[in-house]
Amino acid sequence: MDTSRLLNYSHLYYFWVIAREGGISAAARRLRLRQPTLSAQLRQLEKSLGVPLFHRVGRRLVLTEAGQVAFRYAEEIFHMGSELLDALTGPHQLLHRLHIGIADSVPRLLVAHLLRGTVQRVPNLLPVCAIGKHTELLRRLMSGTLDLVLTEQPPKSPSVGRSYYHLLGEFPLAVYAARSLARRLRARFPQSLERTPFLLPASDSALRACIERWFAERNLTVHVAGEFEESSLLKVYAESRTGVFVMPIVEHEELIKRYSVSQVGVLTGSQIAYYAVTLERRLKNQAIIALIECAKSFSRSLPHLQL
Numbered sequence: 001m002d003t004s005r006l007l008n009y010s011h012l013y014y015f016w017v018i019a020r021e022g023g024i025s026a027a028a029r030r031l032r033l034r035q036p037t038l039s040a041q042l043r044q045l046e047k048s049l050g051v052p053l054f055h056r057v058g059r060r061l062v063l064t065e066a067g068q069v070a071f072r073y074a075e076e077i078f079h080m081g082s083e084l085l086d087a088l089t090g091p092h093q094l095l096h097r098l099h100i101g102i103a104d105s106v107p108r109l110l111v112a113h114l115l116r117g118t119v120q121r122v123p124n125l126l127p128v129c130a131i132g133k134h135t136e137l138l139r140r141l142m143s144g145t146l147d148l149v150l151t152e153q154p155p156k157s158p159s160v161g162r163s164y165y166h167l168l169g170e171f172p173l174a175v176y177a178a179r180s181l182a183r184r185l186r187a188r189f190p191q192s193l194e195r196t197p198f199l200l201p202a203s204d205s206a207l208r209a210c211i212e213r214w215f216a217e218r219n220l221t222v223h224v225a226g227e228f229e230e231s232s233l234l235k236v237y238a239e240s241r242t243g244v245f246v247m248p249i250v251e252h253e254e255l256i257k258r259y260s261v262s263q264v265g266v267l268t269g270s271q272i273a274y275y276a277v278t279l280e281r282r283l284k285n286q287a288i289i290a291l292i293e294c295a296k297s298f299s300r301s302l303p304h305l306q307l
Helices: 009-021 024-031 035-049 065-089 108-121 134-143 179-186 206-217 231-238 249-258 286-300
Strands: 054-057 060-063 096-103 125-132 148-151 163-178 197-201 223-228 245-248 261-278
Touching (some): 024 035, 108 286, 134 261, 163 231, 261 286
Antiparallel strands (some): 054 060, 148 261
């Protein structure tokens, strides 16, 4: 070991907090330090490494490519430090943390099933979940604060900014409505949907694209009665007989039990895909491998759920 180039871990910790908090001001409040002091510590770290770790975009600090590498190492170093403390002062089992970003459009029932299956397959796994918008979660993945992102948004190319998309499964879609409305629409489905009030997901969602494509293929006109970014609000609103809506059939059991709705019919030939996005093309993280295997197994088991 070259002791003349030992890393100052205090400086590295300050850099790590700045990156996690999104800027020097927020990090200074978190650390209870003055901003000039924190800025000076960051400059010393950059000088010792010989590379800039941030560049400024407007008022925001954004990690450089070197900064992203340093941040990933810092994440691992300080998480290992936390695990060391747990091992020496807490229960005598090391926990492996898996930081998962979950796009708010991904069905919670699917996520819960995947987490349960993964925890059963990987000993001492601690899932750490964050829910948010697709673009924000990808930014956090690129910065190293997440290990993977679960999303419905398809990749624009096989790799996007060094991120790789792994298919979890493709799930059939079905139409649901309040029970009395569903009974009326079921007889002449799908023609009965013509000009029926529809409650749709946000216009930029993959589910919305699937719905509109299916209607266009059948020359049916969608009458939009509402648009919702939050699917739970859409489901509650649909209970009041204000319209019909489409959900992945993976949510069928929860929809029937929790909401006063029934299935109208299945969108034959239409499926929605979900992906795990990682920074690895060839996966090495055993927890991520287990999660993807669990998803594919679950996807294969679904056909018997179609009504």
